[in-house]
Amino acid sequence: MAEHIRIGDVAPRVQYAADGVQTAFTYPFPIFEAGDIELRLDGVPNGNFTVLGAGQSEGGSIVLGSAPAAGTLVTLRRRLTVERITDFQSNGVLRARTLNDELDFQTAALQEVQDDIGNALRLDPAEVGGRVTLPLRAARANRLLGFDGSGDVAVFDRGDGLLGVAYPGGVPRTVEDKMAERLTARDFGAVGDGATDDWPALQAAMNAAGASGKLLEIGEGTFRVTQPLGLPTAAAGLVMLGSILYAGPDGRAALIIGDGGTSRGRQKVYMGLRVLRNAQADWSSEADIGILLRNLDGCRIEILQVEKFTIGARTLGDATGMQECTFFLGRFVDNRIGLDIHTGTASGWNNSHRYYGGQFAVTSTTRDWVIDRFGVRLSAEAGAYVAHNRHIFDGPSFSLQARDKPFAGIPFLSDVTSRGLIARDIRMEACSAYVARHTGGAQDHLYEIAWASQGYLLDIDYTATATRVGSVVRSLHQAGGHREAVxxxxxxxxxxxxxxxxxxxxxxxxxxxxxxxxxxxxxxxxxxxxxxxxxxxxxxxxxxxxxxxxxxxxxxxxxxxxxxxxxxxxxxxxxxxxxxxxxxxxxxxxxxxxxxxxxxxxxxxxxxxxxxxxxxxxxxxxxxxxxxxxxxxxxxxxxxxxxxxxxxxxxxxxxDPAFSPAVLYGLPGLPLGRREIVVESAYTPPAIAGGANVQTEIAVTGARVGDFVQVGYSQNNSAIVLLGQVSRNNYVMVTLWNRAGGSITLDAGTLRLRVQKA
Incomplete structure (x- = not known):
């Protein structure tokens, strides 16, 4: 065994990604004692481990009490306590082991310093001089840290830190101002994971948008809320990239846009609106609304998705009114009424909007509920404004699962005195045999059916309370060319x-x-x-x-x-x-x-x-x-x-009205389609003695025994009586009777015969 640790060229740090099973982790650098190693799990210090291999040149391992979760970042690093606990005696024996231990400790400490410096900000080796020391705490408090014109560290007031815009004419702005240009829901702590209650964060963001007059962006994700949300009229608009999942109380509007006061939202933009109910509404309460839009004028509104409410989306004119908005409609699914165009007061109208698209559908969840369902309704509170005028729909689609069922599934319902509603290129799938139901004074509606699984025998259902008719259904499905032949x-x-x-x-x-x-x-x-x-x-x-x-x-x-x-x-x-x-x-x-x-x-x-x-x-x-x-x-x-x-x-x-071709009947050579047969024949009658008569037989094609015959002669004499009868098929016998006492001779002329059939 070596007499001392050898400090090799090994970094005093190592990291692992835990797999959820492993409890032992190797460190390849030497330590002097167990307390010289530090463990961090996802950056958090942790002391629950046992050290093996302290004092060995090749390092060792640590053993945790339990395996870190899979994916946890495990960091091991050497952290020495920098202190001198030994001293060489004057004139004493200088032992090699003692000297080596001291030098090993210093080398290990220098490795740690080198590792720390490698992660620090520092000047490039080519730079010399300059001021890089931080100002004192009091001088830098609540200020921005930056660099002056010489590249030295300096502090600035918050308003002085300007960002240049990389375009000609761009105006430099502060970072704070740039960051506040658009509000986002996540600025206020919204998570969007579908589980966290994001109502406090979203409502705070909407309040801030209203207070600042800015546009609010709700980013990607599913934002679950347990209370209704309200966006004030003063906000510049709303853009949604994700969706709102409403898990709040029944009988409430999940998202309200606009105020009920005298102010009207003009020229606002509301895009990508998506509101879903976490559980299917039972359609019993019309207060259960997905999106409520109040008192808007000239706005651009895009509703991408609204599902599982009694009323999917309602536009409401109450204190002032709704008018001249452009709607882009997406999926309205499993709502009893997809879109409700509504008024709440006598002074709050709801007129003159344009609607593009819209898929109004019912799925298997609600398909067999014995409840009437409608795609679009025009309605009003008792005593409210009822003259809903000029609504234009382009290309809506309805799949209401009501064909041959004991309940109604009708695309349009008008409960008011609406006028000038035009719906073009309607698609009807599994609906009732009516494109609309009118219960009030609706008139001058035009419904154009581009496709319908019910065929072309579609109609308007005028109920017993309807006071006006005159609306038009134009079915093009399987019959477009036929209906245009006018x-x-x-x-x-x-x-x-x-x-x-x-x-x-x-x-x-x-x-x-x-x-x-x-x-x-x-x-x-x-x-x-x-x-x-x-x-x-x-x-x-x-x-x-x-x-x-x-x-x-x-x-x-x-x-x-x-x-x-x-x-x-x-x-x-x-x-x-x-x-x-x-x-x-x-x-x-x-x-x-x-x-x-x-x-x-x-x-x-x-x-x-x-x-x-x-x-x-x-x-x-x-x-x-x-x-x-x-x-x-x-x-x-x-x-x-x-x-x-x-x-x-x-x-x-x-x-086609561009043409007016002839219909051929009753023509010479084509004696069909007429009751009358008219023939003219030149005739020179002989002298007719007093009281006598003469006869002549004229060919009349088509004459039949029993037909009525009228005879006229171009030369008039009141004493001559003309009689005619069909003598045989295709022939008429004409009799000229002289009722006078003396003989009469008529000039040559023309016999005219009219044969009339029964």
């Missing part, structure tokens, strides 16, 4: 009244062509396929029943207009289209017809394009846009009986 070309509002009896077995219909699924003789022209009348139609009290092989359609000139919309009142009808070229010849090949909501295929038997499914509301196929290819000059657009008989009560055809 010029009515032809209308048959009553098929029963439009029925024309052509013969004992045949019927035609005003303005319509009769169609057959199996036309005789293989016709190839429009005139050969558009029949004026056919048998096998069944007349009912309200319309006509299409039986096997029968159809009805409008004949249109499609040379300029390409799109049409057919609207019908019928029981599950089937849409058919026949196409013809400019010479009215049948077209049978190519993709000549397209529909907006279903496929279409050519049927060779009847020679038409036939829709793949019946036009029904449930199948979202009733409102179809018919698009014709550029090669189609004329077309028949109508209905046919395909699978089962059905009744047709009314038919209307429309198109």
């Amino acid at each position: 010029r009515e070309l032809a209308s048959v509002p009553s098929l029963r009244a439009a029925a024309i009896r052509w013969s004992a077995t045949e019927y035609g219909f005003e303005k319509l062509a009769c169609l057959s699924t199996s036309p005789a003789g293989s016709p190839t022209t429009l005139a050969g396929l558009a029949y004026p009348a056919l048998d096998a139609y069944g007349l009912s009290d309200r319309g006509v029943v299409l039986t096997g092989g029968r159809g009805l359609g409008f004949v249109v000139d499609a040379r300029n207009c390409r799109e049409f919309a057919l609207a019908v009142d019928a029981d599950s009808p089937r849409l058919v289209v026949q196409c013809f070229d400019a010479g009215m010849n049948l077209l049978t090949s190519g993709n000549l017809v397209r529909l907006s909501g279903q496929s279409v295929a050519y049927a060779a038997g009847p020679r038409w394009w036939q829709a793949s499914a019946d036009m029904t509301d449930a199948g979202l196929t009733r409102l179809q846009t018919v698009r014709l290819d550029a090669g189609v000059a004329y077309a028949i657009i109508g209905l046919a009986r395909i699978d089962t008989d059905y009744e047709v009560r009314a038919m209307r055809l429309a198109c």
Whole structure:
């Protein structure tokens, strides 16, 4: 064994990261005795350990009573007591061991000094001189430490420590002023770990923002609060990067922005608002509100998230009013009422806001609660201002989980006399069959549905207390092109009244062509396929029943207009289209017809394009846009009986108002769709003896025995009586009777015949 410790070139400090299990830690530097080593855990001195290896050149180890927690920083360092406890005697024996021990101690002490100096501020070796000594305590108290123009240590008043701005024209400012430029919640001790009660810190920060007129920033994290928060109107605004978790009393607003006094918050900015309730509200109290915004004017407000309240967010005009704000809406989830536009007094209006976005949804937590739920409500306290005017919504989405349920899930609810509300591009998923419910005097609302799982049969629910109607629902889902076809070309509002009896077995219909699924003789022209009348139609009290092989359609000139919309009142009808070229010849090949909501295929038997499914509301196929290819000059657009008989009560055809194409009926060569047949024929009657008559038979295509006939002649003589009757199909017998006593000879002229069908 060596007679003394050898002090090697070893730093008198070592650090470890604890693993939660290890209790023994090695120190590689020598110590003279157990008291020469210091232990710190995460920087805190700790004396609960046993030292092994004191007095050995290679160092030793310490053993703790218990293992430090995992991740704890374990620091071991040598700390000698600098003192001289030995003395060499004059003329005494100078023993080598004693001298070596003294020198070892001095070397070890110098290593500690070197280690400490290595962590201290000091001048660069290239610098010589200068004043680096701290001023006396009294001189430096409550002042800033810095360096003067020579680089020497100096003290400055707090206002003298200016920071330059690295931009042209920048104004130097104090550090204190720069730090106070924006208030943050963490400046006041907010933690944001989701467990600590951050209400005292957040409320202190909001009070400071109000007192200083500054913007408050709430940083990342979840800030749990056990009391409601209030941001005064005087604050410049609020920016949230994290969220507020409300764990306070029921029946309170978790976050109130704005005051109830006469002051109004103008041109403020409130961004990233996120307020969540720690437990789902039972929707029984409308005082349970996530965010309450009071008396704001011209502000920019972004609500990213508000969940689990009875009312997610409420805007309130009470002492003064709410107006002209721009809202950016995010997730409103599991609130009975997502956004409540409310007034509290007769003088506190709530008008003219713009809202962008918004996802109003109900999850499985509240999906089956037998309670009506709404996305947006317009409401007022008793006796408060009720004329809520001009609210514009762009692109809101509603998923309220109420379709086919015993409770309502409706996007908009107006309990007031609101006017000029416009909601565009609405999305409805699993809602009721109403886009809005009006219980008061609401009028001039426009609801535009971009998509709805309920289809296009959406409406407004006017309750028994509603005093105004006149609002509009515009459903674009599966029917946009059809609804934009607003010029009515032809209308048959009553098929029963439009029925024309052509013969004992045949019927035609005003303005319509009769169609057959199996036309005789293989016709190839429009005139050969558009029949004026056919048998096998069944007349009912309200319309006509299409039986096997029968159809009805409008004949249109499609040379300029390409799109049409057919609207019908019928029981599950089937849409058919026949196409013809400019010479009215049948077209049978190519993709000549397209529909907006279903496929279409050519049927060779009847020679038409036939829709793949019946036009029904449930199948979202009733409102179809018919698009014709550029090669189609004329077309028949109508209905046919395909699978089962059905009744047709009314038919209307429309198109884009930029066009007004002709609907063809009652034309020469196309004698369909009219009750009257008019014919003119040149005639030179013979002399007619007194009391006698003469007859002539005129061809009238379409005339049938039993039709009413009127006859006129271009040469007038009061003694001549003209009579006409259908003598046989397609012919009319005209009788000229001379009721005078003498013979009469009429000049040549023109017979005019009008055949009227029942």
